[in-house]
Structure formats: structure tokens, C-alpha cells
Amino acid sequence: MRILHLLNHTLRLNGHVHAAVDLACAQTAMGHTVCVGSGHGEFDELLARRQVTSVRIDHRRRPLDLVKSLLALRRHVRTWQPDVIHAHMVTSAVLAWPVCKLAGIPLVTTVHNEFERSATLMGLGSRVIGVSAAVARSMQRRGVPARKLSVVLNGTIGSARFEGRGTVPMTLPSPSVLFVGGQHPRKGLPTLIEAFDRVHARCPQARLYVVGDGPLLGTYKEMAMAAACADAVTFAGPVRDPYPWMLGADIFVLPSHADPAPLVLSEAREAGCAIVASAVDGIPELLEGGSAGILVPPGDPDNLAAALCSLIESPSRLKDWRANSQLNIAHLAIDRVAKETLKVYEAARAPARLHGASARAERLG
Incomplete structure (x- = not known):
């Protein structure tokens, strides 16, 4: 054809x-x-x-x-x-x-x-x-x-776009939480910053890494720097190959308010992260209805913080959800x-x- x-x-x-x-x-x-x-x-x-x-x-x-x-x-x-x-x-x-x-x-x-x-x-x-x-x-x-x-x-798994991508994990202190995405309102980063502030109060060893660029990057940096968790948040900016970050992270989080079917979720699942994401649009379909990742309501920092803490405070639960991310992954x-x-x-x-x-x-x- x-x-x-x-x-x-x-x-x-x-x-x-x-x-x-x-x-x-x-x-x-x-x-x-x-x-x-x-x-x-x-x-x-x-x-x-x-x-x-x-x-x-x-x-x-x-x-x-x-x-x-x-x-x-x-x-x-x-x-x-x-x-x-x-x-x-x-x-x-x-x-x-x-x-x-x-x-x-x-x-x-x-x-x-x-x-x-x-x-x-x-x-x-x-x-x-x-x-x-x-x-x-x-x-x-x-x-x-x-x-x-x-x-x-x-x-995206098996994509030609990934030829030559990094396979050596980024060294990130555990427990590490990773966000990869554009700095746009629909991606829900303010919800994540608010949630992580609560997570850090309970689990001060936790670290948040934000990878990506966008029109509101400066605004979100200021928001994070004004929070009590400021020292535990790193903005890495635009990264050509985020896969090593995914390989090095414990938890991948996507707190979107709207997201038709984000490609980044199949990449994070392929990397073996435990996933926490909003139950909105096509996200549940990419996470096997919640079997391959924890789903939380969009725009709800309380529920997002609780889901993150449930993984950070329980190494066995974190291990289980990392394994769950591989469920039916060939479909992606x-x-x-x-x-x-x-x-x-x-x-x-x-x-x-x-x-x-x-x-x-x-x-x-």
C-alpha cells in the first residue's frame, strides 16, 4: 500500500x-x-x-x-x-x-x-x-x-524513534518520583507539587524530578520553590532522551487533567516504573483499567499524595506495582x-x- x-x-x-x-x-x-x-x-x-x-x-x-x-x-x-x-x-x-x-x-x-x-x-x-x-x-x-x-x-514499544536511546539508568536516590511532560495546565503539575509537599512532610527522604519544558516552566518552578519541599524538587528542564530517567526512577506520576492517550505512559511502563496517574480520558486504557498502575482522581492532591505515600512507605507494595506495570505490556x-x-x-x-x-x-x- x-x-x-x-x-x-x-x-x-x-x-x-x-x-x-x-x-x-x-x-x-x-x-x-x-x-x-x-x-x-x-x-x-x-x-x-x-x-x-x-x-x-x-x-x-x-x-x-x-x-x-x-x-x-x-x-x-x-x-x-x-x-x-x-x-x-x-x-x-x-x-x-x-x-x-x-x-x-x-x-x-x-x-x-x-x-x-x-x-x-x-x-x-x-x-x-x-x-x-x-x-x-x-x-x-x-x-x-x-x-x-x-x-x-x-x-510506542519497539519504535524506530528509540534507536540508540540510553539504557543506563540515571542515578536517582530512592524513593524517587518522576514526572515527564510539557509544562502546560492540562498536565496537572501544580496538583503534583501540592501533593508532593504533603508527601515530603511524611516521607522527607522522597525526591521529585520534573523533566520537560513548556510555557509555564518558570511559574511551576516558583511554585515549587515556595513550598516546604523545595529542596527535594529538581527541575531538569528539556531532556532529549528521558528514558534513563525512567529507568532510574521508582515511581512515575502523570497527574493530567486532560490527556487523550499519553505516549509517555507506555515508555514509563516499559522502563518498569510503578505508575500513579489520573483517571482521565485514555489514561485508564493505557494502565489496563488500573491493573498496571494506580489511578487517582484528577486535580485531587490529597488522593495523589496518599497514593504516592502508599508506595514510598511500603517497599513491598512498590515492588508489586513495578511488577504490575508489565501486565499485558505487549499490547503497547x-x-x-x-x-x-x-x-x-x-x-x-x-x-x-x-x-x-x-x-x-x-x-x-
């Missing part, structure tokens, strides 16, 4: 980019011919090594740029002739929709950022993939018909994601093939 992925860029900034790059590389490994159309970025080199071609399709939301991008996409589709176009962001879907209509090519969209209002436009796809069942339900409430919706739960493999996505492509292509067969039968008749 010839597959054209569209996304705004290939920079190491966003989860949807990581997911699309993982998928494209897995599909070429399965023998498909794959191209990525984007504004380019750091992952282009990896894509080239994995025999994924790249073409520049600018996604800047300026009228003249969008017209040029639409024409560039149309030209590329005419020459490259994909069997399916897979759009990963709203701008990608809007650009691809008229091109797919003119060319008679199915458009598949994946909803990565369901929390954005504009995500409703992902319903332009002839098939719409939700990265969790929670996302699919949300899209159905927004008016996308159930017949168009499929669920392909995110997974990128190969499973790729195979399930290919089934969605086949379903999207079926009406066009049926129409073509009918047309041929009429001509022969």
Missing part, C-alpha cells in the same frame, strides 16, 4: 509527531511504501534512514501559504499516487479533504488532541481514528458518526498500532474498490 501521512512538522515537540513518525517507520518495516508530508524537522533524518520519503507541505495558517500548500499537495498526490492519505492534525485534514475528494482517495484522520475545539474538523475523514476509546466517545458526542470511528490505542507495541491502523485503511478503501468493481461490471455487461 502507498501511504501518505500529513502532519504540521517533524520536530521533537509534540506527541502527535512522535506517534506519526513511529507509525510511518513501522509501516515501511512491514513492506509498505510511505511518505510524510510536513513542514519538516529533526525526524526527517530518521525517516530517511527507515526508507520513508519526505515532501514539504507547509502547514502555516496564513491564507496565501495554505493556498500554496493545497496546490503543492495536489501536485504531489498526482505524481506519487497514494492509496490513502492519513492526516494527523486539523490543518492536515483541511488541506487533504478537497484533494482526496478530487482524486478519489480515502482520507483517514487520527484525533491526537481531542481537547482542542478544532478537533471536530477531524471528522472530515472518511474514517476517523481515536487514540483511545475515550477520544472516540468524545468525537461521537461532537457529531462524528459511529460508523466512521475506530479506536487504535497508542503504543508499535507493531500492534500499525496493524490495526492498516485495517482502518482497508475499511476506508473498501467503498472505492466496490464502486470500481461495480463500474467495471456495468461496462462488461
Whole structure:
């Protein structure tokens, strides 16, 4: 199959980019011919090594740029002739929709950022993939018909993106609590800081490490420095490879207020951390409904602190939850994601093939 992925860029900034790059590389490994159309970025080199071609399709939301991008996409589709176009962001879907209509090519969209209002436009796809069942339900409430919706739960294990990643654990004093994520309100870091302040009062040996960057990094640093636990909190900032931090940590915590299906959870599970995370959106699905990690209500520092203390104060419980993180972990493999996505492509292509067969039968008749 010839597959054209569209996304705004290939920079190491966003989860949807990581997911699309993982998928494209897995599909070429399965023998498909794959191209990525984007504004380019750091992952282009990896894509080239994995025999994924790249073409520049600018996604800047300026009228003249969008017209040029639409024409560039149309030209590329005419020459490259994909069997399916897979759009990963709203701008990608809007650009691809008229091109797919003119060319008679199915458009598949994946909803990565369901929390954005504009995500409703992902319903332009002839098939719409939700990265969790929670996302699919949300899209159905927004008016996308159930017949168009499929669920392909995110997974990263075995990703080409991890080639050459560090395997030596970061040396972190135990008990260590780790957060990896963007410094955005929906990630719930203020809840974690408030909870950890209570944890530290009961367990002064505990240490919190915050890895990641974002617009509110300075604000969150100030919040932590004003707390009684200030000396026990380390902000590591942006880290190119957070996996050694996960290997070195005892507990991985994700206190999100909204999170469709965070890739970081499969990485933390692969690293063998005990997991504590919010019971919101797709997080419970990534934690086997609470069997592979402890689920707590979002925005609730009391419950989060209690869950962390229950692990820190009991080495045997901590050991058990580290083991629990491995439950059914093979389901989070990128190969499973790729195979399930290919089934969605086949379903999207079926009406066009049926129409073509009918047309041929009429001509022969």
C-alpha cells in the first residue's frame, strides 16, 4: 500500500509527531511504501534512514501559504499516487479533504488532541481514528458518526524513534518520583507539587524530578520553590532522551487533567516504573483499567499524595506495582498500532474498490 501521512512538522515537540513518525517507520518495516508530508524537522533524518520519503507541505495558517500548500499537495498526490492519505492534525485534514475528494482517495484522520475545539474538523475523514476509546466517545458526542470511528490505542514499544536511546539508568536516590511532560495546565503539575509537599512532610527522604519544558516552566518552578519541599524538587528542564530517567526512577506520576492517550505512559511502563496517574480520558486504557498502575482522581492532591505515600512507605507494595506495570505490556507495541491502523485503511478503501468493481461490471455487461 502507498501511504501518505500529513502532519504540521517533524520536530521533537509534540506527541502527535512522535506517534506519526513511529507509525510511518513501522509501516515501511512491514513492506509498505510511505511518505510524510510536513513542514519538516529533526525526524526527517530518521525517516530517511527507515526508507520513508519526505515532501514539504507547509502547514502555516496564513491564507496565501495554505493556498500554496493545497496546490503543492495536489501536485504531489498526482505524481506519487497514494492509496490513502492519513492526516494527523486539523490543518492536515483541511488541506487533504478537497484533494482526496478530487482524486478519489480515502482520507483517514487520527484525533491526537481531542481537547482542542478544532478537533471536530477531524471528522472530515472518511474514517476517523481515536487514540483511545475515550477520544472516540468524545468525537461521537461532537457529531462524528459511529460508523466512521475506530479506536487504535497508542503504543510506542519497539519504535524506530528509540534507536540508540540510553539504557543506563540515571542515578536517582530512592524513593524517587518522576514526572515527564510539557509544562502546560492540562498536565496537572501544580496538583503534583501540592501533593508532593504533603508527601515530603511524611516521607522527607522522597525526591521529585520534573523533566520537560513548556510555557509555564518558570511559574511551576516558583511554585515549587515556595513550598516546604523545595529542596527535594529538581527541575531538569528539556531532556532529549528521558528514558534513563525512567529507568532510574521508582515511581512515575502523570497527574493530567486532560490527556487523550499519553505516549509517555507506555515508555514509563516499559522502563518498569510503578505508575500513579489520573483517571482521565485514555489514561485508564493505557494502565489496563488500573491493573498496571494506580489511578487517582484528577486535580485531587490529597488522593495523589496518599497514593504516592502508599508506595514510598511500603517497599513491598512498590515492588508489586513495578511488577504490575508489565501486565499485558505487549499490547503497547508499535507493531500492534500499525496493524490495526492498516485495517482502518482497508475499511476506508473498501467503498472505492466496490464502486470500481461495480463500474467495471456495468461496462462488461
